[in-house]
Amino acid sequence: MSGVDPSQRVLSGMRPTGRLHLGHYHGVLKNWVRLQHEYECFFFVADWHALTTHYQDTRGIEQATQDMVIDWLASGINPGSATLFVQSQVVAHAELHLLLSMMTPLGWLERVPSYKDQQEKLTDKDLTTYGFLGYPLLQSADILLYRAGQVPVGADQVAHIEITREIARRFNHIYGREPDFEELAESACDKMGKKAAKLYRSLRKGYLESGDQEGLERAQALVKEQQNITLADRERLIGYLEGTGKVILPEPQALLTEAAKMPGLDGQKMSKSYGNTIGLREEADSVVTKLKRMPTDPARVRLSDPGTPEKCPVWQFHEVYSEQSVQDWARAGCTSAGIGCLECKQPVIDAVIAEQEQIIARAQPYEENPDMVRSILLEGAEKAEDDARQTLTEVRQAMGLSYR
Ligand code: TRP
Ligand code: SF4
Numbered sequence: 288m289s290g291v292d293p294s295q296r297v298l299s300g301m302r303p304t305g306r307l308h309l310g311h312y313h314g315v316l317k318n319w320v321r322l323q324h325e326y327e328c329f330f331f332v333a334d335w336h337a338l339t340t341h342y343q344d345t346r347g348i349e350q351a352t353q354d355m356v357i358d359w360l361a362s363g364i365n366p367g368s369a370t371l372f373v374q375s376q377v378v379a380h381a382e383l384h385l386l387l388s389m390m391t392p393l394g395w396l397e398r399v400p401s402y403k404d405q406q407e408k409l410t411d412k413d414l415t416t417y418g419f420l421g422y423p424l425l426q427s428a429d430i431l432l433y434r435a436g437q438v439p440v441g442a443d444q445v446a447h448i449e450i451t452r453e454i455a456r457r458f459n460h461i462y463g464r465e466p467d468f469e470e471l472a473e474s475a476c477d478k479m480g481k482k483a484a485k486l487y488r489s490l491r492k493g494y495l496e497s498g499d500q501e502g503l504e505r506a507q508a509l510v511k512e513q514q515n516i517t518l519a520d521r522e523r524l525i526g527y528l529e530g531t532g533k534v535i536l537p538e539p540q541a542l543l544t545e546a547a548k549m550p551g552l553d554g555q556k557m558s559k560s561y562g563n564t565i566g567l568r569e570e571a572d573s574v575v576t577k578l579k580r581m582p583t584d585p586a587r588v589r590l591s592d593p594g595t596p597e598k599c600p601v602w603q604f605h606e607v608y609s610e611q612s613v614q615d616w617a618r619a620g621c622t623s624a625g626i627g628c629l630e631c632k633q634p635v636i637d638a639v640i641a642e643q644e645q646i647i648a649r650a651q652p653y654e655e656n657p658d659m660v661r662s663i664l665l666e667g668a669e670k671a672e673d674d675a676r677q678t679l680t681e682v683r684q685a686m687g688l689s690y691r
Pocket of ligand 1: 298299300301302333336425426429430438439440444
């Protein structure tokens with residue numbers, strides 16, 4: 288079993304909503320593209336999550352998945368760097384969800400803010416279902432299944448990462464205590480060799496007796512460096528440092544995605560529900576029309592009326608798309624009434640169109656050959672399955688369900 292370093296693993300999921308817009312691109316996908324070079328990344332389509340709210344109408348899910356994944360690929364997500372898959376194609380998510388459900392207090396789920404919020408907001412749906420209540424736990428299973436330490440999410444999802452940490456802690460507390468834990472940890476320590484064992488014991492003693500935090504971190508690093516011990520022993524040694532049991536499911540952290548950089552056409556956050564989006568691969572004509580019609584500072588009734596960029600959604604687009612020199616030109620022209628709004632919009636229009644041309648070109652081979660996408664997702668699911676299997680084997684063992 289190869290060692291997994293949770294701090295180097297990133298996992299994130301997106302519901303299959305079909306084609307994405309520029310808000311997704313600037314807010315989420317560009318971040319994923321960057322992360323895929325720095326971490327071991329798993330990105331998946333959360334199709335079971337879609338069922339928690341859209342169980343009445345499931346027929347669009349496959350097409351929405353296909354369209355969304357093409358947008359991922361066209362944005363620069365590289366299946367050679369990141370593992371891309373569909374949640375329902377890795378059934379291990381369901382097994383871990385079930386096992387965790389046995390030890391998850393109802394109150395924890397009822398307290399998640401999105402539970403009441405969504406029930407109140409989505410009044411056209413009956414969300415008094417078992418699946419909807421369990422949705423944050425399904426998300427916990429998604430994360431813990433891969434022992435992902437880093438989870439890029441927006442602010443609305445932070446509560447779900449928090450409950451995941453609580454679940455992991457509870458799981459480790461209940462099932463991480465093997466009856467002979469001390470003995471196993473001591474013998475794992477010996478396996479590191481004389482010198483490392485001695486150092487480990489003295490650092491552990493320093494931490495347990497006088498709270499030497501730096502010593503704890505050194506000892507953790509020492510354990511992680513060990514090449515010749517099993518993953519199980521490594522986890523025992525990490526757990527033993529703090530006097531607890533074995534860490535079977537490591538606690539993840541939220542990698543908070545910056546607040547939406549991309550405004551919508553009306554200056555609010557770009558979102559389908561506000562009807563203010565520009566599609567990632569929208570036709571150029573339609574993009575130009577939308578941008579030309581976009582509202583500007585209402586103070587600029589006539590060309591001779593000066594404006595205030597801060598009161599104009601076009602300015603926010605300049606902040607995303609324009610270089611400093613163009614921004615300076617727009618600001619000066621706006622406040623002095625030296626340029627008209629259409630003139631001011633032109634560099635933004637050009638930049639959006641140029642960005643989209645690239646994305647559309649990268650999407651084309653996948654559009655022409657949908658089997659390419661299917662095979663990327665199939666390969667991803669196989670890879671994900673391998674990693675998931677390792678965690679589940681340990682989880683089953685810890686729970687006394689390995690039948691060997
Ligand atoms: N719940 C997330 C959303 O609605 C999607 C999601 C599902 C997810 N599982 C996840 C995100 C695991 C991060 C990690 O946006
Ligand atoms: Fe907005 Fe530019 Fe018009 Fe000023 S000149 S109001 S920044 S579009």
